[in-house]
Every structure is written in structure tokens, then in C-alpha cells.
Amino acid sequence: MTETLNISINKTANSKIDQVDFNNIQFGKVYSDHMFTAEYRNGEWNNLRIEPYEAMRISPASPALHYGISIFEGLKAFKDEKGQVNVFRADKNFERLNISANRMCMPQLPEQIFFEGLNELLKLDNQWVPDVPGTALYIRPFMFSNDDYIGIRPSESFKFMIITCPVGAYYAKPVKVKIEDHYVRAVEGGSGYCKTGCNYGPAIYPAKLAQDKGYDQLVWTDGRDHKYIEESGTMNVMFVIDGKLITPALGDTILNGITRDSVLALARDWGMTVEERKVEVAEVVAAAREGRLQEAFGAGTAATIAPIDLIGYKDEDFQLPPVEGRVFSQKVLKELDDIKLGRIDDRFNWVSKV
Numbered sequence: 001m002t003e004t005l006n007i008s009i010n011k012t013a014n015s016k017i018d019q020v021d022f023n024n025i026q027f028g029k030v031y032s033d034h035m036f037t038a039e040y041r042n043g044e045w046n047n048l049r050i051e052p053y054e055a056m057r058i059s060p061a062s063p064a065l066h067y068g069i070s071i072f073e074g075l076k077a078f079k080d081e082k083g084q085v086n087v088f089r090a091d092k093n094f095e096r097l098n099i100s101a102n103r104m105c106m107p108q109l110p111e112q113i114f115f116e117g118l119n120e121l122l123k124l125d126n127q128w129v130p131d132v133p134g135t136a137l138y139i140r141p142f143m144f145s146n147d148d149y150i151g152i153r154p155s156e157s158f159k160f161m162i163i164t165c166p167v168g169a170y171y172a173k174p175v176k177v178k179i180e181d182h183y184v185r186a187v188e189g190g191s192g193y194c195k196t197g198c199n200y201g202p203a204i205y206p207a208k209l210a211q212d213k214g215y216d217q218l219v220w221t222d223g224r225d226h227k228y229i230e231e232s233g234t235m236n237v238m239f240v241i242d243g244k245l246i247t248p249a250l251g252d253t254i255l256n257g258i259t260r261d262s263v264l265a266l267a268r269d270w271g272m273t274v275e276e277r278k279v280e281v282a283e284v285v286a287a288a289r290e291g292r293l294q295e296a297f298g299a300g301t302a303a304t305i306a307p308i309d310l311i312g313y314k315d316e317d318f319q320l321p322p323v324e325g326r327v328f329s330q331k332v333l334k335e336l337d338d339i340k341l342g343r344i345d346d347r348f349n350w351v352s353k354v
């Protein structure tokens with residue numbers, strides 16, 4: 001049996017928790033009292049610590065700042081009616097972090113550091129996990145180059161950190177999306193399947209152009225011909241057409257979403273026909289035109305399910321059926337909430353308790 005790690009803990013003397021109104025939380029504005037850090041130097045992870053959340057020093061020459069040598073994850077913890085803290089599918093986030101690390105020439109993070117760091121942090125900041133219905137604690141693990149060297153090469157030193165913030169009830173307002181036919185998020189052979197900083201900065205401008213035209217978000221298409229649907233913002237996309245659940249197959253241009261995986265698992269468990277394959281824009285547009293597009297939604301940790309009520313493509317907008325009648329997305333959302341809050345049997349073993 002492996003021993004537990006030596007994580008030094010320096011508790012804050014000035015908790016900010018009394019300043020937080022848990023009934024009215026703005027996403028990403030307030031961070032919990034503590035953060036976890038591990039440092040990688042000379043081929044080893046050391047100096048594991050939990051300390052008060054605060055600004056930190058970084059070399060002005062760090063490749064994280066210049067070349068985007070940074071990766072991240074996003075997951076949530078929930079407090080159930082008995083005050084128990086449940087974390088949803090953290091093993092998947094750990095796996096994906098190391099997939100991103102590999103692509104960015106970063107070291108693999110040992111499993112024990114990820115899980116003990118997370119567990120100790122959540123124990124210490126237990127009060128920060130809100131219990132108001134619909135709320136959660138958002139968990140942001142990330143790793144970046146801590147080198148003091150501006151050359152372009154694999155970095156040698158890194159920091160892995162975890163910060164957390166309470167997030168409010170996300171009443172997913174239906175979103176209006178535009179199918180992008182010019183700008184590109186990812187191409188084959190690129191890094192689209194990774195949560196690395198470099199994928200997100202350049203996506204803001206095309207999204208802003210769409211927002212200026214009244215859409216909420218983009219749906220990206222393939223970088224070669226703009227013929228196939230890929231994903232949307234920080235969500236995978238799914239369609240229910242003629243009673244079948246259809247979503248683009250994974251590849252190196254699409255992020256392997258954990259919400260996506262969970263939705264597909266539930267659909268299969270319920271005996272629904274699931275198709276993971278190339279999805280042509282033309283197919284979705286034709287289905288929308290002919291009234292066969294029953295549901296469309298984004299799937300991601302932030303909203304779980306974000307219903308899409310309008311799809312814009314070239315110069316046309318397609319209005320989708322009302323959200324109230326969407327049997328599959330509503331059922332899947334409820335089932336996921338029930339699993340996360342321990343209200344039903346965790347039959348897929350998705351929840352770990354802190």
C-alpha cells in the first residue's frame with residue numbers, strides 16, 4: 001500500500017466565506033479560501049502544499065505567458081441533502097489532464113498527487129461547497145510551465161495547481177448558435193482534443209463576431225471543408241433526429257467531454273439508438289427544415305445540458321421546437337442531477353465522496 005503524501009497545510013487567518021452570498025453567486029468571481037500547489041523540478045514532483053488563495057510570482061519569461069504552455073481541467077463537486085460532498089467523475093479529468101500534458105511536452109501528473117491534493121483541498125474548504133439547489137463548487141486543476149527561459153523547447157519545470165469557486169444555480173437559458181463557416185478552432189493533427197490554453201484564446205474573436213450578430217455561441221465545423229459539425233464553445237453538441245441521439249465522433253479536433261460520455265452512457269442504458277459519427281451540417285439543416293430535429297443541445301460541465309433553440313447557418317435561422325417538450329434532454333439532466341446528489345443509485349460508479 002502506498003503511503004499518504006506529505007502535503008503541508010497553511011490555513012488562512014482571514015476566511016472570505018462570510019462575504020459570499022450563496023444565493024447569488026457570479027461565476028468565477030470569488031475563489032475559495034485555499035489553493036493546492038505541486039512543483040515539478042529536476043524530474044520530480046515536490047513541495048506539495050495547500051495555502052491561502054492569493055496572487056503568485058511567476059517569471060516574466062515563463063513560456064506559459066509567451067507560448068501558452070498551460071493546460072487545465074474543469075469539474076464539479078456537489079453537496080447533498082446530508083451535507084456529503086460528492087465529486088463527479090474526477091478520474092476522467094485526471095486521465096484527460098495527462099493526455100493534454102503529453103501533447104504539450106509536460107510531465108505526467110501522478111494519480112496520488114491529483115486525488116490527495118483535491119481531497120485535502122475539499123476537506124479544508126468544505127464550507128465553500130454550496131448546498132443551495134442547483135449550485136456546485138467548480139474545481140479548476142491546471143498545470144503550466146514555470147521555466148525562466150524564453151526559448152521554444154519542452155519546458156523543464158512546472159506547477160500543478162487546483163483552485164475552486166462556488167457557482168450559482170445555472171438556469172440554462174436556451175442558446176442561439178451560429179454554425180461557423182469561416183473561422184476554425186481545431187484541425188487534424190492539432191491540439192483540439194486537449195484542454196490547453198492555446199485552443200481557447202483564438203476562439204474568442206469569432207465568438208464575439210457571432211455575438212455581435214445576436215447569437216450566444218458558435219458551432220465549429222471541420223477546419224478543412226466546413227462540412228461537418230464539431231462542437232460548440234466549451235461544450236460537445238448533440239442532436240435528436242427521428243428519435244436517434246446523434247453526435248460527432250471523437251477525433252483529434254474534438255474535446256472528449258465527460259458530460260458527453262455520461263449522456264451517451266445513459267442513452268445507451270435506456271436503449272436509445274446512439275450514433276457517434278461524422279455529422280454533416282447539411283443533415284442537421286435539412287432535419288431542422290423538415291421539422292425532424294427534435295432536440296439539439298450542448299453538453300459540458302458548466303451547464304450540463306444547454307438547450308439550443310435556434311441555429312443560424314449562412315443567412316438562415318432555424319427555430320427549434322420548444323424546450324419544454326424535449327423529453328430526452330430533460331430526462332438526462334434530471335438523471336445526472338440525481339446521480340450527482342446521491343438521490344439515486346450510482347450505477348456507473350461516477351461519484352466519489354470527500
Ligand SMILES: *Cc1c(COP(=O)(O)O)cnc(C)c1O
Nearest residue numbers: 234235236255257258259300301
Ligand atoms: C471542457 C470542454 C468540453 C466539455 O467537456 P466536459 O468534460 O463535459 O466538461 C467540450 N468542448 C471543449 C472545447 C471543452 O473545452
